[in-house]
Amino acid sequence: MEPDGTSRADPAVGERLRALREARGVSLSALARAAGIGKATLSGLEHGTRNPTLETLYAVAGALGVPLTALVLAPGDPPGAAADVRGAAVTATLLEVFEEAGATFELFWMRVRPGVVQHSPPHAPGVTEHVTVHQGVLRAGPGPVPLVARAGEHISFEADVPHVYGTVGPDEVVANLLIRSPR
Template sequence: MVHYMGTGTATETLTRTVGGRVRAARQRLSWTLDQLAAAAGVSRRMLVNVEQGVVNPSIGTLLRLSDALGVGLPALVEPPREESVLARVTVHGDGAALWTGEHGGRGVLVAGTQPPDVVELWDWSLGPGDQHDSDAHAPGTRELLQVQRGAVTITVADDLHLLGTGDAIEFAGDVPHSYANPGEVPARISLAVFEPGVRAILPHHQTPEEPSHD
């Protein structure tokens, strides 16, 4: 089952922002809609809907688009950054909520670095029975996860690992994997994702500018 970003005004704003950034990055590469759709492995209709800000794309779709564009996921979803500063704070509640579970869970991207070696920091909550299934990420992707509360089952390809509060795991993110809450109480995890060489295909690509309003 595909899980999309949540609903509400904040999500609508994020959806429009993502659409504008995808369009700006595509135009900077002088790619047509068909070229980006083929490079990302998504349908042309989905890409049109994303650029128009009328659909809440799944995390998988966002990752395929960001990888194809060579920008990394944070560049599509994070608030504007001041390049001159040495540090940037994400205030609690300002992270990009990109996934909602059927039982109250949320996946929030709270911070991330720029290409070529992209690191993402996530705050995940999983309600009892929630599960997030992830396709294989780009080659070389690694993930670090620690359970902050409750119990979580991590499946990496065919390997299953049950983690309790305080347990941690490091695993390959370039194979299919999932996070699930098998318990009867909410669970929470901190997740770091390392995706190396995002610009390997597009070495001269620049970070997308803020979307225009035309």
């Protein structure tokens, strides 16, 4: 992790990103526009010279219509091979990836830092997020009406719209996040 909260630049992430973009016949400019990020940022990600935030990775994955693990994990690699990803408030560690005929499930161990709200871009259509809180009080969900969950509680929401993650109060939140992405 870099001091500015970004993940270390990983050339393999850039290679997977470029391969996915090219397989879909999408130009660098078009993907940057669809993801809502700068073309220079996207080019830097593809060349392994930019350090992606969690928000940027999700914006690109959503625009490509793929789960986050398609960018951060090489096919056949175990989930533990993926580096932690960090956003403005969230640090996520990939624990497992489950594949079914109609969906991919990504299970993360997540920490949410207090005092910061993370604004997450929409994921691909039909993506849902399911959070079980182990410690602290979490406020998460669609931007205008986030849900609140305390330790021992669970929330679910559609994540194909802008959504937020933050804490209620001064304590860090520790939770599991399960993301379901339809194929």
